[in-house]
Amino acid sequence: MQTWHHLSPDWLNWADQLAPAAQKINRHLIDALDLPALTRAADGRDLAVLDLASGVGEPAFGIAQMLADAGDNGDGDPALHGQVIASDIVPGMCAGLAERAGAEGIGNLSVVAADMEKLPFGTGTMDAVSCRFGVMFCHDPDAALGEANRVLRFGGRAAFMLWAPLVDNPLFSAMDGVLGNMLGTGFADAGLDLFGFADPTSATAHMARAGFGDVTLTTHSPAGRIPERAAFWKPQMEMLFGPQLRAATDAERGAIDAAMFEALRPYVTDGHFQVPICFHVLAGVKG
Numbered sequence: 001m002q003t004w005h006h007l008s009p010d011w012l013n014w015a016d017q018l019a020p021a022a023q024k025i026n027r028h029l030i031d032a033l034d035l036p037a038l039t040r041a042a043d044g045r046d047l048a049v050l051d052l053a054s055g056v057g058e059p060a061f062g063i064a065q066m067l068a069d070a071g072d073n074g075d076g077d078p079a080l081h082g083q084v085i086a087s088d089i090v091p092g093m094c095a096g097l098a099e100r101a102g103a104e105g106i107g108n109l110s111v112v113a114a115d116m117e118k119l120p121f122g123t124g125t126m127d128a129v130s131c132r133f134g135v136m137f138c139h140d141p142d143a144a145l146g147e148a149n150r151v152l153r154f155g156g157r158a159a160f161m162l163w164a165p166l167v168d169n170p171l172f173s174a175m176d177g178v179l180g181n182m183l184g185t186g187f188a189d190a191g192l193d194l195f196g197f198a199d200p201t202s203a204t205a206h207m208a209r210a211g212f213g214d215v216t217l218t219t220h221s222p223a224g225r226i227p228e229r230a231a232f233w234k235p236q237m238e239m240l241f242g243p244q245l246r247a248a249t250d251a252e253r254g255a256i257d258a259a260m261f262e263a264l265r266p267y268v269t270d271g272h273f274q275v276p277i278c279f280h281v282l283a284g285v286k287g
């Protein structure tokens, strides 16, 4: 919690710039919620979607935009419509999220500061629960999954985006190694356990233990194509290690960039970095 408290300015700083890339991967999470099926089951009622550990808005914004009443979509399915509650344990994240939602004029989204291990919502009140890169940071992830299950209606769906192992995420391996060498702080020292749900067997077991049925896990490994001169790791690095980088000297920051270029050089082809990021989408239904 303390870690994230200090990082909220960095998340707000990069959010708009990262939004297009975020939306590309969010579609895997949103597809797993199957909002069209939930809409058919809701039979005209507004869908209620809860996004947990929303940070400054992903994927809450994209879901809210999909559920802003779009009228007849022309394919015979009822139009998606509903309300999104975005939530996070850190007040600074919630404030940044509310500011961004206001600036974008998103009317069907509200923000509630909430610990996902102890949610302030009634049992059976949500049609869907989403969470992108959040549950692994809980002190008690089983409590969080249990709470997600509790607040869902029967037939409601939950989907969690989770980092796959470090070895499949070369950007994070490079960051961990370089910052460990240069500043003496990698993920472990910074209190960031990104990979607690990386193992598919254990992740699906957590989900089943929380009471979910029809549990599925899919793995995705997209790679962007970025000109080889671009220090493309800066946003992610600042969003995870902002305070440590601000305390570093200009010379140290320069050396970090040089070492990152070197560590990621094997991923350069044709003048471009193509560094995969690998994540899972874990989904289930409240039965």
Ligand SMILES: C[S@@+](CC[C@H](N)C(=O)[O-])C[C@H]1O[C@@H](n2cnc3c(N)ncnc32)[C@H](O)[C@@H]1O
Pocket (backbone or CB within 6 Å): 001, 004, 005, 052, 053, 054, 055, 056, 057, 058, 059, 087, 088, 089, 090, 093, 114, 115, 116, 117, 131, 132, 133, 134, 137, 138, 139
């Ligand atoms: C990696 S960020 C993800 C933010 C956002 N979902 C995204 O993908 O851009 C993790 C978020 O989890 C939040 N968080 C950590 N523990 C939490 C908890 N117990 N309850 C709710 N949010 C929590 C942090 O404040 C942080 O905003």
